[in-house]
Amino acid sequence: xxxxxxxxxxxxxxxxxxxxxxxxxxxxxxxxxxxxxxxxxxxxxxxxxxxxxxxxxxxxxxxxxxxxxxxxxxxxxxxxxxxxxxxxxxxxxxxxxxxxxxxxxxxxxxxxxxxxxxxxxxxxxxxxxxxxxxxxxxxxxxxxxxxxxxxxxxxxxxxxxxxxxxxxxxxxxxxxxxxxxxxxxxxxxxxxxxxxxxxxxxxxxxxxxxxxxxxxxxxxxxxxxxxxxxxxxxxxxxxxxxxxxxxxxxxxxxxxxxxxxxxxxxxxxxxxxxxxxxxxxxxxxxxxxxxxxxxxxxxxxxxxxxxxxxxxxxxxxxxxxxxxxxxxxxxxxxxxxxxxxxxxxxxxxxxxxxxxxxxxxxxxxxxxxxxxxxxxxxxxxxxxxxxxxxxxxxxxxxxxxxxxxxxxxxxxxxxxxxxxxxxxxxxxxxxxxxxxxxxxxxxxxxxxxxxxxxxxxxxxxxxx
Amino acid sequence: xxxxxxxxxxxxxxxxxxxxxxxxxxxxxxxxxxxxxxxxxxxxxxxxxxxxxxxxxxxxxxxxxxxxxxxxxxxxxxxxxxxxxxxxxxxxxxxxxxxxxxxxxxxxxxxxxxxxxxxxxxxxxxxxxxxxxxxxxxxxxxxxxxxxxxxxxxxxxxxxxxxxxxxxxxxxxxxxxxxxxxxxxxxxxxxxxxxxxxxxxxxxxxxxxxxxxxxxxxxxxxxxxxxxxxxxxxxxxxxxxxxxxxxxxxxxxxxxxxxxxxxxxxxxxxxxxxxxxxxxxxxxxxxxxxxxxxxxxxxxxxxxxxxxxxxxxxxxxxxxxxxxxxxxxxxxxxxx
Numbered sequence: 001x002x003x004x005x006x007x008x009x010x011x012x013x014x015x016x017x018x019x020x021x022x023x024x025x026x027x028x029x030x031x032x033x034x035x036x037x038x039x040x041x042x043x044x045x046x047x048x049x050x051x052x053x054x055x056x057x058x059x060x061x062x063x064x065x066x067x068x069x070x071x072x073x074x075x076x077x078x079x080x081x082x083x084x085x086x087x088x089x090x091x092x093x094x095x096x097x098x099x100x101x102x103x104x105x106x107x108x109x110x111x112x113x114x115x116x117x118x119x120x121x122x123x124x125x126x127x128x129x130x131x132x133x134x135x136x137x138x139x140x141x142x143x144x145x146x147x148x149x150x151x152x153x154x155x156x157x158x159x160x161x162x163x164x165x166x167x168x169x170x171x172x173x174x175x176x177x178x179x180x181x182x183x184x185x186x187x188x189x190x191x192x193x194x195x196x197x198x199x200x201x202x203x204x205x206x207x208x209x210x211x212x213x214x215x216x217x218x219x220x221x222x223x224x225x226x227x228x229x230x231x232x233x234x235x236x237x238x239x240x241x242x243x244x245x246x247x248x249x250x251x252x253x254x255x256x257x258x259x260x261x262x263x264x265x266x267x268x269x270x271x272x273x274x275x276x277x278x279x280x281x282x283x284x285x286x287x288x289x290x291x292x293x294x295x296x297x298x299x300x301x302x303x304x305x306x307x308x309x310x311x312x313x314x315x316x317x318x319x320x321x322x323x324x325x326x327x328x329x330x331x332x333x334x335x336x337x338x339x340x341x342x343x344x345x346x347x348x349x350x351x352x353x354x355x356x357x358x359x360x361x362x363x364x365x366x367x368x369x370x371x372x373x374x375x376x377x378x379x380x381x382x383x384x385x386x387x388x389x390x391x392x393x394x395x396x397x398x399x400x401x402x403x404x405x406x407x408x409x410x411x412x413x414x415x416x417x418x419x420x421x422x423x424x425x426x427x428x429x430x431x432x433x434x435x436x437x438x439x440x441x442x443x444x445x446x447x448x449x450x451x452x453x454x455x456x457x458x459x460x461x462x463x464x
Numbered sequence: 465x466x467x468x469x470x471x472x473x474x475x476x477x478x479x480x481x482x483x484x485x486x487x488x489x490x491x492x493x494x495x496x497x498x499x500x501x502x503x504x505x506x507x508x509x510x511x512x513x514x515x516x517x518x519x520x521x522x523x524x525x526x527x528x529x530x531x532x533x534x535x536x537x538x539x540x541x542x543x544x545x546x547x548x549x550x551x552x553x554x555x556x557x558x559x560x561x562x563x564x565x566x567x568x569x570x571x572x573x574x575x576x577x578x579x580x581x582x583x584x585x586x587x588x589x590x591x592x593x594x595x596x597x598x599x600x601x602x603x604x605x606x607x608x609x610x611x612x613x614x615x616x617x618x619x620x621x622x623x624x625x626x627x628x629x630x631x632x633x634x635x636x637x638x639x640x641x642x643x644x645x646x647x648x649x650x651x652x653x654x655x656x657x658x659x660x661x662x663x664x665x666x667x668x669x670x671x672x673x674x675x676x677x678x679x680x681x682x683x684x685x686x687x688x689x690x691x692x693x694x695x696x697x698x699x700x701x702x703x704x705x706x707x708x709x710x711x712x713x714x715x716x717x718x719x720x721x722x723x724x725x726x727x728x729x730x731x732x733x734x735x736x737x738x739x740x741x742x743x744x745x746x747x748x749x750x751x752x753x754x755x756x757x758x759x760x761x762x763x764x765x766x767x768x769x770x771x772x773x774x775x776x777x778x779x780x781x782x783x784x785x786x787x788x789x790x791x792x793x794x795x796x797x798x799x800x
Contacts, residue, residue: 036516042698045511110721110749111577111694141749142582143616148609155608196724223577227513227698229726236725250576254663255700278576278606 027059030074042258044231047085047265055081085261086288092270093285094121095244098216101134101180101188105213107206107237108221110194113249115145117221117275118191119152120283126158131186136161136176138169138209139193149191156280159185169193173209190215197236210241219272221247222263225255234266245272248286252276329425331389335381338374376409377417383407392421497530505540512766513726514548515699515733522547545763548732552742552759555735559716559743559756561591562687567599567645567653569678569685571638572718573671573708574692576659579720579746581610583692584654585617586746586754592621596651601641602627603634603674606658614656620751634658634670635677642681655686662707671712690743692718695728702730705738719757720746727766 031052038048058077096102104121106114118135125131135153137160139145146163153160161176173190180188190213195202210218220243222230237243246263251274263271271286381389383406388395395403395418400411502523509519525547526540561568570587572580581604588598600623604610611627618625626641638655645653657674660667678685691714693701708714722728722745731742742757 039507039510040516040699042513042700045507109696109724111579113577142613143585144609144612147612148607151608196721198723198725223694223696225575225694225697225700227696227701227726227730228511229513229696229724230698232725233696250661252664253575253661253700254703255698258698 024060027056027074031056031059034078038258038261041256041261042225042227042230044228044258044262044266046231047262050265051081051085051261082261083288085265087264087270087286088288091285091287092245092272094125094272095216096125096129096131096187101177101185103177103180103213103215104187104189105206105210105215105218105241106189106191106221107218107241107243108194109196109223109233110142112194112221112223113247113275114194114221115139115149115152115191116278117219117247117249117273117283118149118189119156120275120280121219121273122153122158122187122189123156123280124283125187126156132184133158133187133189134161134176134180134183134185135159135189135191136172137163137191138172139191140167140169140172141193141195145193152280169205170208170212173213177213188213197233197240203236203240206241215244217244218242219245219247220263220267220269221249222259224248224250224257224259224274225253226259230259230262231266234263238267238269243267243269245269247271247273247275249275251284252282331381331384331392331421334421334424335378335389338378376407376413379407380404380409380414380417392418497526497533497535502527502531509544509729512729513698513733514729515702515736518551518733518736521736541767544767548766549759549763551732551735552763555739555742556757556759556762557716557741557743559688559690559741561596561652563651565651565684565687567642567650568687569642569645569653569655569682570688570690571655571657571675571678571686571712572690572692573657573712573714574659575661575694575704578659578692578694578697580604580659580692581613581617581656582749583690583718583720583744583746583754584614584656585621586751587652587654587744588617588621588623589751590754591652592623597649598623598652598654599641599645599648599650600625601638601653601655603638603656604658605630605632605634605637610656610658635674638674639677639681642678642685646682662704668707668711675712688715689713690716690718691740692720693730693734695719695722695730696724696726697730699730699733702733702737705734705740709738709740714740716741716743718742718744718746723747723753728762729766731762732766 034055035048035052038051039045043051055074055077058081059074094104106118108114115137122133122135126133135149135156135158137146137149139149150160150163161172161179164172164175167175169192176188176190179185190209192206192209193202195206197203218241220234220237222233226233234243234246246267246269248257248260248263248271251257260271263269271288274284274286276282276284380403383403384395388399388403395414400414403409403414404411505526506519506523509522510516514522522544526543530539530543561570572584574580584600588600592598598621600614600618602611602614602625604614605628611630615625615627617623626637626644628637628640634657641655642653655674657671658667660671662668675686675689689712691705691708693704697704705714705717717731717734717740719728719731719742734740735742745755745757745762747753747755
C-alpha cells in the first residue's frame with residue numbers, strides 16, 4: 001500500500017544521490033518534494049509541516065554536509081523521522097493488564113471496519129492467547145449490525161452477547177460486563193456504532209459507555225484510505241474518549257497510507273494492529289520501522305544487506321553473483337539460491353525490502369507465496385545428474401520420468417521447474433547486460449519482462 | 465422535511481467548514497497575495513482533499529490574475545468557490561431512471577464500508593416516494609448480516625428484497641432477480657454488491673461476472689453502475705474510480721458521509737480527472753438523508769460560506785439556484 005509514496009520519495013533521493021556535496025538550496029528543494037509527496041499520500045498537513053521542519057533542521061546541519069554521500073544521509077534522516085512519526089521502533093501489543101473481564105472498546109467512523117476488526121481481535125486473543133472472549137455489539141443504529149457481530153463471533157469461534165431488542169448501548173455495555181463477570185470471561189470486546197466525530201449526541205453516548213466500563217483499551221479503527229479528515233477524526237475521538245491505540249484497516253488496499261503517519265502524531269497513541277483482508281485471520285501487528293523502510297523505498301536496502309550478510313554464505317554468494325554477471329546460471333546455482341533464500345526467511349518479506357518491487361507485488365496480487373515449492377524444487381534438482389544440472393536442455397522425456405520417480409514428483413512439476421529456469425536464465429542475461437549501475441538506477445523491476453509480469457509468467461510467484 | 469435533520473446538518477456544516485474558512489481568513493485578511501500566501505492557500509486546498517494537481521491549478525489561476533494585489537478573504541473565497549463550481553458544474557447531473565426500462569437496472573459497487581447498502585435503502589425510499597416500483601437485490605452474499613441489513617431497509621421502504629442463501633453466487637442471484645423484476649414490471653431494480661478493494665483482481669472479476677450474467681437476460685443491463693464513495697476518502701479515491709470505471713464501466717458516483725467533518729474535496733479532483741456524473745450525496749443515516757448533488761452549493765460549502773447558503777435557502781426559494789432540486793433543503797445538504 002505504500003508503493004506510490006515509496007516511488008515518489010526514492011525519486012527525490014535519487015536526485016540527491018547524483019550530486020556530491022549538498023547546498024542548503026538542494027535540501028530545501030528536496031524537502032519541498034518530500035512535502036508534496038507526503039501531502040499527495042494523504043498525510044495530514046500539520047503532520048507534514050512538523051515532519052519537514054524536523055528533517056530540514058537536521059539535514060542542513062553538519063551531519064549531512066560533512067558526510068561522504070549527502071543524499072544517503074538525508075535519506076537516513078527522513079527514514080528515522082518517519083519511524084518516529086509512526087510511533088518509534090517495535091510493535092506495541094494490546095494492553096490486557098486489568099482485572100478480568102478486561103473491556104476493550106472499539107470506536108470509529110461508519111464503515112471504518114470496527115465490527116470486522118472486533119471479530120479478528122476476538123479470534124486472535126482466543127486462539128493465540130487462549131483467552132475466553134465475549135463479543136458484544138452496542139450498535140443499535142445500523143440495521144442488522146448486532147446480527148453481523150453475532151455471525152462473526154460464530155465464525156471466530158467465540159461467544160457473543162445474546163441480542164435483546166430495545167436496549168440502549170449503555171444498557172448493553174452494562175449487561176456485557178455483567179455476563180463477563182458472571183461467566184468468567186477474560187476479555188469483553190465492546191463494538192460500538194459508527195459515529196461522526198461531530199455528532200455530539202453520539203459522542204456523548206460513547207463517553208457514557210466508557211465511563212460505565214472503564215476499558216483497558218479504547219481502540220480507534222481507521223480506514224487506511226482516509227484523507228486529510230483523519231486529523232479531525234483522531235482529534236475528536238481522542239478528546240472525547242481518550243484513544244489508547246489505533247487499528248488501521250484495509251492495509252491490503254493500494255492507498256498511500258498517509259493516515260498511518262498522521263495517527264500517532266495526533267492521538268499520541270500507537271498503531272497497534274493492522275487489518276489486511278476480509279478473512280478473520282487477516283490481522284497483524286504494526287511495525288513502524290518496517291513500514292518506514294518501505295515508504296522510503298530504499299531505507300530497508302540497508303536492512304536487507306544486513307540480513308543477507310548475517311545469513312548468506314559469502315563465498316557462495318560471490319560465486320553466484322559472478323555467474324549472474326556473466327549470464328551463466330545453471331540448476332546448481334538455482335539450488336544454491338534456494339538454500340540461501342530458505343536461510344533468509346519469507347520471500348514476501350524479502351520482496352518488501354527491495355526497492356522497485358511494488359510492481360511485482362501488484363502482479364502477484366493477493367496470492368500468497370508458497371515456499372513449499374522451493375523444497376520440492378530442491379528435491380527435483382538433487383535427483384538430476386551433474387550433466388543435467390549443468391545443461392538442463394538435455395533433459396527430455398525419459399530423463400524427466402526418471403527424475404520424477406527419483407524425487408517423488410511428477411513430470412508436470414519438472415516441466416514447470418524447467419520453464420521457470422528458462423525465465424530466470426533470461427532474466428540473468430538481462431541483468432548482465434544492465435550491469436550493477438543500471439540495476440541500482442532502475443531497481444529490480446528492470447529485470448522483469450515487459451508488462452511487469454514476474455518471471456515464470458502466468459502471474460505465478462517467482463521460483464514457484 | 466424534519467427540522468431535526470436540517471439543524472443537525474447545519475451544526476455539522478458549521479464545524480466542518482470552520483477550519484478551511486478560518487484558514488482562509490487568517491491567510492488573506494488584508495494581505496498581499498505573494499508566493500508565501502499562495503503556498504499557504506495551496507496547502508489549505510490540499511488539506512480539504514482537493515488533491516495536489518487541482519490545488520495547483522487553482523493556485524496558478526490566482527497567480528495570473530491576482531498576484532501581488534491586496535486581497536480580502538471574501539474575494540479569495542468567491543474566486544475559489546467559482547473556480548471549484550466551474551469544475552463541478554458539468555458533473556452535477558441528477559440520477560433519473562429511464563422510464564422506458566422495466567426495470568432500469570442499477571448496479572451499486574464500491575470498496576468496503578462506503579455505504580452501498582444504506583444508499584440503496586435510501587434510493588428505494590426516494591424513488592418509491594415518486595411512485596416508482598422499486599425492488600432491491602441483496603447481492604452482498606459475503607459480509608455477515610448484509611442480507612438482513614437490506615431486509616430491514618425493505619421493511620422500512622416497502623420495497624421487496626430479493627435474497628439468496630448466504631455465500632450464494634451473486635451473479636446467479638442478480639440474474640434471477642432481473643427475471644423476477646421484469647415479470648413484475650418493476651421500474652427500478654437496485655442491485656447491492658459486496659464491498660471490494662479495487663486492487664483485488666479476483667473480486668473485481670466477480671463483479672464483471674455479475675454484469676455478464678445479467679446480460680444473458682437483458683443485454684442492455686445494467687443501465688447504471690453507481691460507484692459509492694466515502695467522503696472521508698483521500699487521494700486513493702482517484703485510483704478507486706479509475707479501476708472500477710475500467711472494469712465495470714461506472715456511469716456515475718454517489719458520495720456518502722458528507723455530514724461529517726470531511727469536506728469531500730476529492731469530488732473536485734475526481735470531476736477534474738474523470739468527468740463522471742455525481743448523482744447523489746448522502747448526509748446521514750436516515751432514509752431521507754439522500755440528496756441530488758449541487759455544484760454551486762458544494763463549492764461554497766467547501767470554501768466556507770455554506771452557512772450563508774443555508775440561511776439564504778431558509779427563506780423561500782430565490783429561483784436563481786440550481787435547477788435540479790426544488791426543495792430548499794437540497795442546497796443545504798450539499799457541502800461537506
